[in-house]
Amino acid sequence: MARQRDERIDRAVLAAVAALLREVGYPALTMEAIAQRAGTTKPAIRRRWKSQKHLVVAALAEERTGVVAIDTGCTCCDLVGHLEALRIGMADPAFGGVLPALTADLADDPELREDFLAVVWEPRREACVASLSKGEARGDIRPGLDVDLVLDLFAAPVVFRVLFGHRELGPSFVRGVVGGVLSGVGAIAGGLCEHAEPG
Known part of the structure; x- marks a missing residue:
């Protein structure tokens, strides 16, 4: 049986991306910084989003x-x-x-x-x-x-x-x-x- 996805991690990651975009900008954004800010790991993020670019798009969609x-x-x-x-x-x-x-x-x-x-x-x-x-x-x-x-x-x-x-x-x-x-x-x-x- 597949483990249920923790939506709290999803929300924390998307919020971390939005915050870092405001602080460091798109070119300087890294998976390491996102994981650290969200309190999770890079593998956990990669399981959820295909790439960092897809993650940024998801964060933009979440912010509306x-x-x-x-x-x-x-x-x-x-x-x-x-x-x-x-x-x-x-x-x-x-x-x-x-x-x-x-x-x-x-x-x-x-x-x-x-x-x-x-x-x-x-x-x-x-x-x-x-x-x-x-x-x-x-x-x-x-x-x-x-x-x-x-x-x-x-x-x-x-x-x-x-x-x-x-x-x-x-x-x-x-x-x-x-x-x-x-x-x-x-x-x-x-x-x-x-x-x-x-x-």
Whole structure:
């Protein structure tokens, strides 16, 4: 009979990874440091996760940084809220600080990439899809749009600025992105709602 997996070790390891990412960063992360911080052993960690990179992805999924459920009754406000949560999340070294280096690893490992998209990125997209669907039902969003394209139009400018750091990434930028995208896909001319300050 197989021995039951101790979930306390799982939680301790994932918490240790998140803490170390904030302290030392992704490139300096080691299995030795993770095991020591979590109070376990490297073999115990390797039995649970395929590689250190998979462990980092699991920790990102556990943290759910930047994933929010919003329903203010205002489509523009909800979308600003989602994008602002992403912006703030990107400022967290355990998320935004990991993405540049992790992106290179994802390109070289299709399985890791699929895992990342499924457990880290998809929850963010699902939360935004819910807001877009409600916005369409309210008549704020034009029906029949390519949802994946619209979501990428919202998120891409924020991710781009995080990856390259070429310009400031602040709340006014987020509002500008939402206003710009809604000007193209919204049912109301002008895009911005009365509750969102102009960028």
